[in-house]
Amino acid sequence: MLSRARRERGRETWRRFRRxxxxxxxxxxIVLLTGTALLAPALAPYDPDAQTDIVATRYQAPxxxxxxxxxxxxxxxxxxxxxxxxxxxxxxxxxxxxxxxxGTAIGAIAGFFGGRLDTVLMRGVDLLLSxxxxxxxxxxxxxxxxxIALVTLVLGLTGWMGVSRIVRGQVLTVREMEFVTAARVxxxxxxxxxxxxxxxxVLTPVIVAATLGIGNTILAEAALSFxxxxxxxxxxxxxxxxxxxxxxxxxxxxxxxxxxxxxxxTVMAFNxxxxxxxxxxxPRRVA
Amino acid sequence: xxxxxxxxxxxxxYFATDRGExxxxxxxxxxxxxxxxxALVGESGCGKSVTALSILRLLPEPPGRLLAGSSVRLRGEExxxxxxxxxxxxxxxxxxxxxxxxxxxxxxxxTIGQQVSEAIRxxxxxxxxxxxxxxAAARRAAIEWLDRVGIPDPEDRYGYYPHxxxxxxxxxxxxxxxxxxxxxxxxxxxxxxxxxxxxxxQILELLxxxxxxxxxxxxxxxxxxxxxxxxxxxxxxxxxxxIVEEASVEALFRAPQHPYTEGLLQAVPDxxxxxxxxxxxxxxxxxxxxxxxxxxxxxxxxYAWSRCRDVxxxxxxxPAEGSSVRCWLTDEPxxxxxxxxxxxxxxxxxxxxxxxx
Amino acid sequence: xxxxxxxxxxxxxxxxxxxxxxxxxxxxxAPGDPATAYFNPNVSPEIIDRMRENLGLDRPLHEQYxxxxxxxxxxxxxxxxxxxxxxxxxxxxxxxxxLLLSAVSLVLIFVxxxxxxxxxxxxxxxxxxxxxxFVSLFVYSMPGFWLGLMLILAFSSPAMPEFLRLPxxxxxxxxxxxxxxxxxxxxxxxxxxxxxxxxxxxxxxxxARYMRGSLxxxxxxxxxxxxxxxxxxxxRVILKHALRNALIPIVSLLGLYLPLLFGGSVVIExxxxxxxxxxxxxxxxxxxxxxxxxxxxxxxxxxxxxxxLLADLSYAVIDPRIRTD
Numbered sequence: 001m002l003s004r005a006r007r008e009r010g011r012e013t014w015r016r017f018r019r020x021x022x023x024x025x026x027x028x029x030i031v032l033l034t035g036t037a038l039l040a041p042a043l044a045p046y047d048p049d050a051q052t053d054i055v056a057t058r059y060q061a062p063x064x065x066x067x068x069x070x071x072x073x074x075x076x077x078x079x080x081x082x083x084x085x086x087x088x089x090x091x092x093x094x095x096x097x098x099x100x101x102x103g104t105a106i107g108a109i110a111g112f113f114g115g116r117l118d119t120v121l122m123r124g125v126d127l128l129l130s131x132x133x134x135x136x137x138x139x140x141x142x143x144x145x146x147x148i149a150l151v152t153l154v155l156g157l158t159g160w161m162g163v164s165r166i167v168r169g170q171v172l173t174v175r176e177m178e179f180v181t182a183a184r185v186x187x188x189x190x191x192x193x194x195x196x197x198x199x200x201x202v203l204t205p206v207i208v209a210a211t212l213g214i215g216n217t218i219l220a221e222a223a224l225s226f227x228x229x230x231x232x233x234x235x236x237x238x239x240x241x242x243x244x245x246x247x248x249x250x251x252x253x254x255x256x257x258x259x260x261x262x263x264x265x266t267v268m269a270f271n272x273x274x275x276x277x278x279x280x281x282x283p284r285r286v287a
Numbered sequence: 288x289x290x291x292x293x294x295x296x297x298x299x300x301y302f303a304t305d306r307g308e309x310x311x312x313x314x315x316x317x318x319x320x321x322x323x324x325x326a327l328v329g330e331s332g333c334g335k336s337v338t339a340l341s342i343l344r345l346l347p348e349p350p351g352r353l354l355a356g357s358s359v360r361l362r363g364e365e366x367x368x369x370x371x372x373x374x375x376x377x378x379x380x381x382x383x384x385x386x387x388x389x390x391x392x393x394x395x396x397x398t399i400g401q402q403v404s405e406a407i408r409x410x411x412x413x414x415x416x417x418x419x420x421x422x423a424a425a426r427r428a429a430i431e432w433l434d435r436v437g438i439p440d441p442e443d444r445y446g447y448y449p450h451x452x453x454x455x456x457x458x459x460x461x462x463x464x465x466x467x468x469x470x471x472x473x474x475x476x477x478x479x480x481x482x483x484x485x486x487x488x489q490i491l492e493l494l495x496x497x498x499x500x501x502x503x504x505x506x507x508x509x510x511x512x513x514x515x516x517x518x519x520x521x522x523x524x525x526x527x528x529x530i531v532e533e534a535s536v537e538a539l540f541r542a543p544q545h546p547y548t549e550g551l552l553q554a555v556p557d558x559x560x561x562x563x564x565x566x567x568x569x570x571x572x573x574x575x576x577x578x579x580x581x582x583x584x585x586x587x588x589x590y591a592w593s594r595c596r597d598v599x600x601x602x603x604x605x606p607a608e609g610s611s612v613r614c615w616l617t618d619e620p621x622x623x624x625x626x627x628x629x630x631x632x633x634x635x636x637x638x639x640x641x642x643x644x
Numbered sequence: 645x646x647x648x649x650x651x652x653x654x655x656x657x658x659x660x661x662x663x664x665x666x667x668x669x670x671x672x673x674a675p676g677d678p679a680t681a682y683f684n685p686n687v688s689p690e691i692i693d694r695m696r697e698n699l700g701l702d703r704p705l706h707e708q709y710x711x712x713x714x715x716x717x718x719x720x721x722x723x724x725x726x727x728x729x730x731x732x733x734x735x736x737x738x739x740x741x742x743l744l745l746s747a748v749s750l751v752l753i754f755v756x757x758x759x760x761x762x763x764x765x766x767x768x769x770x771x772x773x774x775x776x777x778f779v780s781l782f783v784y785s786m787p788g789f790w791l792g793l794m795l796i797l798a799f800s801s802p803a804m805p806e807f808l809r810l811p812x813x814x815x816x817x818x819x820x821x822x823x824x825x826x827x828x829x830x831x832x833x834x835x836x837x838x839x840x841x842x843x844x845x846x847x848x849x850x851x852a853r854y855m856r857g858s859l860x861x862x863x864x865x866x867x868x869x870x871x872x873x874x875x876x877x878x879x880r881v882i883l884k885h886a887l888r889n890a891l892i893p894i895v896s897l898l899g900l901y902l903p904l905l906f907g908g909s910v911v912i913e914x915x916x917x918x919x920x921x922x923x924x925x926x927x928x929x930x931x932x933x934x935x936x937x938x939x940x941x942x943x944x945x946x947x948x949x950x951x952x953l954l955a956d957l958s959y960a961v962i963d964p965r966i967r968t969d
Contacts, residue, residue, distance in 0.1 A: 127662045130952075132907030135925065135944045139670065139937060142929040215785065222787050223911050227926060242790055249797055256797070260790035267785035345872055379875035386873075391866040396888050396964060406874045448964045464874070 023276020029269035037085040044079035048236050051075060059252045069254035071244060077255060080236040081262050087237045088266065091152050092218045098156025099217075100210050103163025108202070110164070111171030122168070125161045133158050134223060141229045151230045155217050163209055170202035204281045212274035215267040222263050238263050292471055292504050293319040293342065293361060293382075299354040300334075300341045302575075309575035311337040311351075313528035316601070319472060324498065324505040326519035326536075328512065328551070332572045334528045335508045339474045342366070342506075343378050362471075380410045383465035387477035389457035393449040399460045400445030403429040403467060410468040432463040437493060455486035459493065466497055473498070476508045491518055512555055516540060521609075524548050527573055527583035530601055534610035544612040546588045582615070590622055648960055652953055663945040664716050667938050668709055716942060722935035726928060731939045734924055739943065741815055742913070742920035746905055746947075748836050749844035753901065757848040758894065761855025765890075766882060768860065776852070784849040788908045792842035792915035799838060811835045813917035839916040843908050847901045854897055859890040892963050898955035903948050 036043055051057075057074030060066055068077035110121040128136070140154045224230030225239025233240055238259040245255025300312040311334045319325045327335045340346045342359055344366070359366040361381060366374065378384075386392045393402060404425040411425070426445070433441035436459040449457055458478060465473055475494070479487040495518055498505055507519060515522055515536065522539045524532040524547065532545040543549045550568040570587040573579055579586055581596040588595070594615045601613045616623055715721070721731035760780070764773045796812045798804060811817065817831050862868065863886055871885045872878075910922035917923070921940055928936035960966045 123662075127659060127666060129903070130659060130663060130945045130948045131941070132903040132905075132910075132944055132948065134907030134910050135941055138910065138925065138929060139941050142932075142937060143670065143673065219785075219787050223789060226787075226789050227911065227914065229929070239787075242787075242793065246793065249793060250800065253797055256790070256793050260787065260794070263787050263790065264782065264785050268781055271781060271785055343873060345869060375875045375877060377875070378873055384873045386866060386870065388866055392870045394867040394871070394885055394889070396892075396962070397885075405876075409875055450965050461870075464870075 020276040020279060022272050023280075026269045026272025026276065029265065030273060033085060033266055033269065034089065036082055037089045040082040040086050044076075044082045046076035046079040048075060048080045048083040049234055059248065061252075062254055068258040069252065071241075071252075071255050072248065077241070077258055080241060081238070081259055084236045084238045084241060084259060084262065085266075087148070087231055087235065088218050088221060088239075088263070091148065091155065091221050091231075092214045094152045095155035095159060095217045095221070096210050096214050098153065099159035099213065100163050100206060101160075102156065103160035104167050104202075104206060106160070107164035107167030108171050111168035112175060118168075121164075125164055128158075129161050133220060137220060137224055138227070138229060141224065146229050146232055148231055148235070151221060151224060155220060158220075159213060159217060162213070163206060166205050166209055167202055170205060174202060208274055208278045208281060211270055211277055215270040215274070218263065218267055218270070290321060290362075291318045292321045293359070293506075295338075295342070295360075296358040298338065298341060298357040298359065300337050300346065300357070301352055301354060303350040303352075304576060306574075307576040310528055310578060311575050312341060313578070315525075315528075315530055317523055317530060317533065319504050319506055321471065322498075322502050322504055323520045324507060324518055326507045326509060326515040326522045327525060328509060328515055328522055329525035330510055330572050332575070333525045334575070335525050336476055338525070339384065339476050339506065339508055342474065343382060343384060344374055345378075345384075376410075379406055379465075379470070380468055381470055382472045382474065383468065383470040384474040384476065385458070385461045385465045385478050387480050389454055389461050389481065390449065392461060393457060395449055398446050398448055399452065399457075400426065400429050400433070400447075403432060403460065403464045406464045407432075407467050428467065429463075432467045433460070435497070436460070436463045436466075437489075438463075453486075454482050455490065458482060458486075458490055462490075462494065462497070466501065466503065469501060470503060472504045472506060474506045474508070477510070478507075479514065480509070480511070487514070494518070512551060524551070527578050528575060529583065529613065531584065531613045532611070533601070534612075538610055544610065544617070545584075545614050546590055546616070547584050550587075582613075590616060592622065594619075648966075649957060652956055656949055656953060659949060660946065661713070663942060663949075664713055665709070667941055667945075668712050671934070671938060672705075721939035721942075724928070724933055724936045726931035726933040726936070731935045734936055735921070735939060735943060738919060738921045738924040741918060742906075742909055742922060745836065745839055745843065745913070745918060745920060746909060748840040749847075749905055750902075752840055752844040753848045753851055753905075754894070756845075757851025758855050758891070760848070761852035762859055762882075762887065762890075764852065764856040765859035765863070780849040780852050784846050784853070786846055788842055788846060789911045789915050791845065792839070792912055795838050795842055796915070810837050812838060815919060839912050839918055842915070843905065843912045846908075847904060850901070851894065851897060855890065855894055858893050859886060862886045862890045865889070888962070892959070895955060895959045895962060898958070899952050902951035902955070906944055906947055906951075 051073045054074045057070055058072055060070040060074075062069045066076050066078065068081060071077055071080070106121055106125075110118040136158050137154055140157070141150060144150055221230055221237070222239035222242070225237040226243045228240070228243065231237035231240055233244065241259040242256045245252060245257075245259075249256050295318070296316045298312055298315045299310070302309040302311055313334070315334075315338060317325070327338065329335050337346065337351075341353060341357075344353070353367055357367055361377065366377065369377075393399065397405075404422070407428050408422075408425045430441045430445055433444060438444050438456060438459055444452075449460075452460070461478075473494075478494070479490050482490065491514060494505065497503070505518075507514070509515060519536045522532075522534060522536050523530050524539075524545060526547050532539070532543070532548050534544070539548065540552065543552055547568070550566075553566040554568065568587055573583065573586070582588070582591070582599055585591045585595045597615075599613050599615050601611050719732055721735065723729075724731045724734050727734055760776060764776055767773050799808075799810045800812055811834055815832065815835055816828075817823075817835070820828060820831060823831060863882070868881060868886055871881045876885075906922075909920060910926060912918065913920045913923035914926050921943060924936060925940040925944075928934075928940065
């Protein structure tokens with residue numbers, strides 16, 4: 001289905017992306033992370049929930065047998081961090097998927113059909129954007145019972161607004177372009193034009209926004225879990241691991257430090273790739 | 288003959304680019320004398336703007352560089368080796384410059400009055416010491432100048448922002464900014480290209496009258512031969528980073544020596560003549576990273592022959608006094624008659640075509 | 645300018661109504677009877693019924709909505725069950741603290757962010773630029789709560805020398821009452837340092853990145869070339885001509901970062917035990933104290949709205965092209 005011209009452009013984009021050393025680093029990191037997340041059961045030296053003799057094994061400083069130490073219950077932090085990657089990454093990906101689907105749909109409809117529908121939809125977006133995302137998240141979660149599914153859903157529901165604006169802007173521009181007029185002259189229905197001709201062209205900024213958005217989503221999930229409103233213990237999420245170490249922080253700094261570092265590097269990786277993508281896809285940049 | 292104000296010898300400005308080194312200006316020498324108007328003519332990509340910017344060293348130094356051996360002298364003083372502080376005195380002081388796009392060339396967040404006063408204050412301060420031209424005095428001088436360039440209601444307009452004025456007005460502001468410091472030389476880089484034709488003429492007349500009043504020399508950079516005919520005393524034709532012809536304006540228009548000049552003149556449509564097609568110079572302007580070997584105009588020249596594989600040097604004087612041309616045709620002028628010339632109708636009626644090379 | 649301000653204020657009114665409406669909808673979206681959700685479930689059913697009647701929760705929806713609207717606009721936010729006092733009092737105590745923290749963070753974000761970004765732009769590609777870019781990215785990717793905890797760790801660790809110790813919780817020290825006026829100010833400032841840093845530094849990194857790009861773009865503009873052609877010193881060209889233009893798009897970032905700032909304050913206030921709106925919201929959620937939750941959400945919405953308005957107005961001040969429309 002991809003025309004030759006589009007394949008050419010794809011190749012060119014990849015070439016430019018490759019030149020961005022940091023973006024490649026980011027991509028490598030993401031691959032590494034996804035790999036560890038998928039292979040966590042095989043890579044983790046211990047069962048993340050395993051508790052043996054608590055008094056003997058708890059609060060151990062990082063050592064060869066426990067590279068990131070143990071927590072209050074004697075569980076190995078390294079293993080928990082690996083499993084936490086599964087949680088954070090899957091929530092992140094799913095939530096972003098929800099967000100871009102919703103955002104693209106609403107933005108496309110608003111931009112393409114215009115008129116009052118557009119105004120109403122965009123006012124709604126403005127309204128939702130009047131709230132800090134975390135406040136919305138916290139309130140929404142509070143109204144229901146916290147669970148991984150709820151967290152994912154709610155993250156998706158609070159993250160689509162930016163995408164919808166981007167898509168709407170792109171649709172507005174593309175709509176006026178000649179090939180769309182040509183399609184209309186040929187008698188194609190509006191929905192078909194929207195789906196087959198307009199949307200493929202607006203995808204590029206959405207991809208960039210999505211990549212950068214995963215980082216923010218992971219941060220938001222971590223904050224929720226930290227507050228106890230996200231992933232519930234004993235399931236390991238980097239956010240709730242940091243929270244669990246808070247009381248013993250002065251004596252056992254490793255419980256809060258390592259999961260937090262995991263968050264930082266993960267978000268960094270996505271930001272690097274997002275930046276690289278943005279520069280590579282920006283048509284204004286002269287090679 | 289008035290003394291030389293600016294002397295440029297063997298100026299070379301190269302740029303480092305992705306595709307290799309671009310030799311934008313590749314060995315240019317010329318003079319501008321006090322009070323005269325010299326036009327630097329050529330198509331885009333020939334290096335004329337770069338020449339202008341090189342005089343004032345306004346180019347970003349990486350990726351650009353002036354090669355050793357280039358010389359730019361202002362009344363005998365070498366500018367290529369001058370200290371930055373001296374260069375700043377010259378810029379806007381002894382040599383001013385105006386640019387093509389008045390909208391983007393003026394700072395959008397300051398009023399036009401402020402921008403003109405700034406120029407005045409900067410250079411008065413240097414010559415008369417700070418405090419002598421206080422803010423109020425500079426403001427008065429700026430208003431005077433706004434009036435002088437033909438801006439109506441200058442007291443009021445002083446507080447206007449650039450986006451509130453038309454293109455022609457903005458260019459007048461640029462001229463006021465440039466001339467208020469009474470420079471000896473004004474470099475005008477395509478000053479009228481972005482303007483409507485009617486406004487163009489007004490601006491040119493304004494420049495001409497101010498020039499006479501102040502005795503300023505003008506280096507006019509343009510691709511429009513019509514303007515050249517109107518205002519210039521002497522013309523320098525540039526192609527592919529080099530000067531290919533130099534002559535007084537009458538001599539150039541009457542009897543162009545270089546085939547490129549010939550082509551340019553032929554390309555100007557004549558309202559009186561009836562033509563089926565516009566004449567044009569075949570081919571495209573070559574890239575600065577890959578100038579052709581030998582005579583750089585050879586690939587597009589209708590008269591080219593085997594000799595043109597060698598680079599002709601400038602200074603093969605043409606028939607008129609004070610002209611020079613970079614072309615082997617001066618040695619073998621009979622080829623000019625037998626060649627095919629440009630356009631569908633060359634002077635002797637032949638059809639178009641590029642000669643053997 | 646005044647006309648512009650008034651116009652924007654009028655435009656804000658429907659959005660305010662929208663915010664209240666949204667909160668109303670959310671409350672009625674939750675599973676279960678809003679009455680039981682609205683009240684402490686430990687209270688006996690008769691009392692619940694009476695309160696339900698009292699507050700008109702058995703009336704038709706649109707009537708409830710109008711009452712709701714009216715009460716919000718008159719400032720009557722109901723009664724807090726976890727704190728046993730009117731919600732309005734809770735807000736009155738908590739709001740100034742959040743505003744103070746946010747304001748200080750905002751200043752930090754913009755001053756540090758713009759300064760770092762500007763230096764990076766002027767020294768493009770230097771070692772300083774590259775190091776700063778990396779550090780910026782690192783900081784930008786940090787969760788605020790984690791940074792807060794790391795700061796607390798650092799500043800309460802025995803390794804930290806006495807004179808560098810900073811307070812890690814609260815707005816003022818225990819012996820605040822006994823301090824003289826200067827001491828009091830110093831005490832407040834010291835308490836502000838760590839939380840505002842944790843709250844703002846990630847956004848400062850974001851601003852720095854933006855500023856770098858913006859200034860670089862401005863420096864490439866024609867009018868900068870004109871300024872140089874006028875013989876102005878490089879310093880004047882950058883500081884006077886370039887900077888002001890580069891700051892214009894930064895102001896629009898305010899609209900983006902303020903919600904982030906307010907959202908972040910929820911977490912930071914919890915970490916640093918800062919008695920502001922964020923912590924009030926959080927505690928209310930844990931205690932299922934819905935009146936406070938709703939009032940706090942409403943106020944956050946208002947804060948963001950107000951902040952956006954301020955951002956638009958400063959935009960008009962900085963960019964003359966907007967004013968003279």
